[in-house]
Amino acid sequence: MSSAVENDDLLREPSLYFNRELSQLDFNFRVLAQAQDPSVPLLERLRYLCISCTNLDEFFEIRAGTLQHAQQLGLAAGPDGLVPSATLARIHERSADLVQAQYECWNDVLRPALSDAGVRVLHRDSWTDAQTEWLRGYFLDEILPVLSPLGLDPAHPFPKILNKSLNIVVVVEGRDAFGRAGHLAIVRAPRSLPRIIQLPEAISGGASDFVFLSAVLSAFVDELFPGMEVKGAYQFRVTRNSELLVDEEEVENLALALKDELLGRGYMRAVRLEIAEQCPPDIVALLLENFDLDESAVYRINGPVNLNRAIQVYDLVRRPDLKFPPFTPRVLPGTDAMFETIASHDVVLHHPFDSFSPVLELIRQAAEDPHVLAIKQTLYRAGKDSPIVEHLIQAARNGKDVTVVVELRARFDEEANLGLADRLQAAGVQVVYGVVGYKTHAKMMLIVRREGSKLCRYVHLGTGNYHSGTARAYTDIGLLTADADIGHDVHLIFQQISGLAPSLELKRMLQAPFTLHSGMLMRIEREARNAKAGLPARIVAKMNALNEPQVIRALYKASQAGVRIDLIVRGACSLRPGVPGVSENIRVRSIVGRFLEHSRVYWFENGGEPELLCGSADWLERNLLRRVETGFVIVDPRVARRVHAEALENYLADNCNAWELMSDGHYERVAPAEGAAPHSAQMKLLHKICG
Structure with missing residues (x-):
């Protein structure tokens, strides 16, 4: 016994454990390697670059933000032996390496390669006279009317800056119409403005030419300060902690509490500042002071601070030769009669190679089938305009008993799921918000159907969400079965989630x-x-x-x-x-x-x-x-x-x-x-x- 205890103690040594946050951060280097791989189609390489940038945003919003909170609470070290402050220090060091690699990939590799392929993302200093004139007109007609520059003075303190929003800090000299001396102003880009602007082919000579909104704002920002001289314009972006901290034990209505919390998410504590690399030190210091950050949280950027927005180029350019070849997922035989197919044998679907359509068809057929009595489903992320949601609503309208477990706390889908829950409830669906203190992440669907003198259960279980979009982009496994033991287990789990059932003895499931x-x-x-x-x-x-x-x-x-x-x-x-x-x-x-x-x-x-x-x-x-x-x-x-x-x-x-x-x-x-x-x-x- 003592040797077993000694071995267990040995296996707790911090040197045997990698830090989870740093390991997650390193995953983005592997994603970035796809952007650096010349064997990958060019626009797909751009997509990988943007994914690595978006992943890093989310990492700071959630992982770094949570660590920052843990540091404030004085939480102890994890299994790897690192306390939150030490982990944060290493995160900033490793993130600096990643950011440098991302912008080297963009500036030195992808932008030139895209340009050679006729897809040009233009630097301000490369605009032709015709392009400059068109962009000035675009600025005056489409951008300037929605801008509200804010001069910083005692009557106008530093404004609240929304999480991940594009901003320009402008250095101005001179006096305005009221005699106020210019110094600094903040120009916030409303979210209604496109971050990537495509120039007309007539202006570009047939090429696909694009310009970042940040470049247009910087080029024509003087139009916002007539009679004054613009000495400099520097883009910046702040990332904030976006982890919602609702005390579920203290709220009577989780949906209302989440709605209140979401209102303030965009203005929670800052965790990172990205700023143009040529920004003067005194302005950087001012921003750090206002965001309550130290120098370690600054990332000086050689390019657009919102590089992930270049993903719009991927979507706008119709160049199949620069993308992965399209594919058509295999459709399960017997999809027109899903109950008969599943009753005859278990079916496994390996997405995205197998189509997600059998799952959609099963729900659609259940909604219309007069023998179906009840449908129960979990929804963690359903996506916009989900056909599954429409089928569930139709089932309720057709008199089926429909129960849906909607996870309101699905990260970054909270607002969408609140709206989804309202729609389902309005259609007569019984909506359950899960279990207090535990996110419902299970992927389950149960259909109860009368067949002759007995009730039969049909089940779908999956490793991924009920989301038609991700079913074409993520690898996942789905099981369709009429196995009685699995049906029994899923039935009990749904009862437990929606009611106050005790712990369960399940036959086939954990x-x-x-x-x-x-x-x-x-x-x-x-x-x-x-x-x-x-x-x-x-x-x-x-x-x-x-x-x-x-x-x-x-x-x-x-x-x-x-x-x-x-x-x-x-x-x-x-x-x-x-x-x-x-x-x-x-x-x-x-x-x-x-x-x-x-x-x-x-x-x-x-x-x-x-x-x-x-x-x-x-x-x-x-x-x-x-x-x-x-x-x-x-x-x-x-x-x-x-x-x-x-x-x-x-x-x-x-x-x-x-x-x-x-x-x-x-x-x-x-x-x-x-x-x-x-x-x-x-x-x-x-x-x-x-x-």
Whole structure:
């Protein structure tokens, strides 16, 4: 017993854990590598660059903002031994490296390459006379009427600056009509203005020419200060903490509390300041003072401060030769009769290679089918103009009993989900906001249908959201089944969420925060016991992120017992692989390709009787212990073999888009061995499934 305790203490050593925030930050370097890869189509490279910028925005809004709050509360160090202040310091250092790499990629690689391809994002100093004249007219007609410059003086203190909004700080000299001496003014760009402006082809000579709004504002800002001299104009942008902190125990109405909280989200505490690199130090100091930031939070930018807005160029340019080839997802046979198809056999959908349309069809057919009595569904992110929502509303109008669990706290979708809940309630749908203190992140749909003298349950379970858009951009697994045990389990979980049911005994499923964590630990420990007994023992798991300390220690112990463990972790991974005596049997890889890897799949060899589960949860502390999540066993051996082959073994063979995590924390890109053929897991599935 004492040796086991000593080993457990050893496995708690901070050196065995990578910092979750820094690991998540490093994921963006792998995304940026796609923008730097000349084998990727040019406009897709621009898209990857913009994704890395948007990801960094969200990282500061949520991860850095949360750490800042933790620092104020004096919270202790995490498993890696870093206190919040130390983590924040490293974040700013690593982020500075990332920002520099992003703008080098933009200025030195992508802008010139796009220009050579006839897609020009023009610098102000390269405008022709005709372009300058057209842009001046555009400024006077379309931009100036909606601007409200604010001179800074005792009567006009520094204004509130909205999160991630584009602003120009202007240095002016002279006196205005009231005799006031000019010094500094702030010009805020309203969100109604496009951040990228496309010039007419007649002005551009047939090329696709674009200009950032920030360049136009800087070029013609003197028009806002007639009779005064503009000495300088410097763009800046501030990022604020956007994590909502609603005390659910203290509010009577979560929806109303969230609405109030959302009103102030754009003006919460600042965490980062981006500013034009040539901005004078005294102005930078003024901004830092007003945003209550120190010098470590400043990022001096050689280019537009809102570089992620260049994604509009991708959307506006019709150049198929500069984008990934289009594909048509495979449509499940028998979609016209979904109940008969699912009743005959379990169906697995591997998105985006398999179409999401069978899920939409199932809901549509349920809404119209006179034998359907009830529909229950979770909605975490549904997307704008969701066809699923329309089908649910129609089902309610057709007299079905429709219950929808809407997660109001889905990050950055809170406002959309509040509106969604109002629409559903107005149509007669029973809307449930989930469980106080626990986000409902599970992806479940249950349909109750009368067939003869009995009631049958049809279920959809997924690893991703009920969102038609992301179903074409994210890899996810969906299961359609009429299995009675799974139907029973899903029914009980819905009852528990909407009512006040006790903890459940489920037959085929695991549920967070009750049995999912312990169920995963039990399976990992079972592999360790099997390895010690000389039985077949292996673990292959695919997820978005891994940081839960007990799971990591269990994996270390399994590795020590001789279990071979392959982890496919897209983003943050706190586990340190390859440590002698601890994790030398663990390999960790990350796949970054055309589609965002999002499926969660867990396979255990189980002494020669493999068990495969899918689910909505990563191996993160929040998912396993502080959310409502589900994990479901794939019962049908045929379906399980397909998921194992496509979502696991296929990805372990990838030597084109894979990165391997080294024991020192850095990732190395995997390349085909000498004489080996290239293997891209995503391309393999595109060719195999989509044809």
